[in-house]
Amino acid sequence: MQANPHQSPSAEPRIPLLVPEMPTADDLLPWLRRIDATRWYSNFGPLCRELEGALGDMFARHNGERPHLTTVSNATLGLELALTALDLEPGARVLVPALTFAATATAVVRAGLVPVVTDIDPDSWLLTPAIARQACEALHVDAVLTVATFGCPHDVGPWDEFTAATGKPVIIDAAGAFGNQWQVGTTTLVFSMHATKSFAAGEGGMVVSRDAALVARVRQLSNFGINLDPRATTPIGQVDLPGTNAKLSEYHAAIGLANLARWPATAAARRTLFDRYRALLEAGVGGFAPVWQRTPAGITRTLLCFRVPVVGAREAIEVACQAANIETRRWYLPLIHQHDGFTELPVAGSLPVAGAVATDLLGLPFHTRLDEGTLARIVGAVARAAGPAA
Ligand SMILES: Cc1ncc(COP(=O)(O)O)c(C=O)c1O
Structure with a gap:
């Protein structure tokens, strides 16, 4: 037998942090045959448009109103x-939360703008309208790019009020919030379909807004900036604003469509797993009470993380998990302005909440292949480090 390079000889099998839920080759075959039949491989082909239609239907069912939507090759x-x-304007300043994935700030920089880092809410861990208002009073901000952190959706009503009062547009980086962030309001939503997300196409993303012109603009920019609108002043086939190639291929759309058929089952399995996991951790571990992100009930998670509010306990759990061959991750850490490439970013205030979260946030394995035995192994490792329940 060949040695598994990820497994030390004496250890139990590795428990990975995430295991993508992708369709099998058999699930994909009917969709691939459709590509064979049309010989259309990219450039907003029939599968891409079918996926956009199906996703638009889901938003319409949840909102009673159909937003505009365009797919892209990834959320970044x-x-x-x-x-x-x-x-x-070039160099305009965009407020971003300190606790987020690097792509949030990367996208701002690559758009020729400046991320301004701000704090997060102590309960929801989100950059909220109240925090944005405070930041806007303290320094100059032109737009907000908030994040549906760890899949937690935003109530868009207060963001609509923020935009109405300040004139500043709001984008929600909803990369990991598919199935949770249905409200659109006056914001622009951006989702990821990366393999690790709960709704996955391998790579992919979509931009959703009630603003038809904005979505048409994103679609044009995703196709090099080439104008395809006969009503526009720029002739068809010419670039009016240089864009990039961010189109979703037909192969990725095929994976998305195959996965969308399984979405209700996937979402239900993730919700059940999260509830069971949380109950087991709370019942099986003493020494600390996990502090959970405050979210609306029943959201679909892509990952599991919590705060470990006892000095040194997170590190002890990490060591115990490593010894038991269980992967852990300090999700979204370091904070965005602590990455070497972002240390020059302007920061709004002293960020006490993000700073505190950074000291004790911990992620454990989360995927629907975790059975009761595997969950018991994980909870056992945490309890060995932090103490069993009394
Ligand atoms: C908050 C956030 N934004 C953006 C991204 C990037 O998404 P993509 O991989 O589709 O570019 C991620 C990916 O995990 C994310 O968590």
């Missing part, structure tokens, strides 16, 4: 193009 480019479509 979706964010960059959504920011570009806002038509801000």
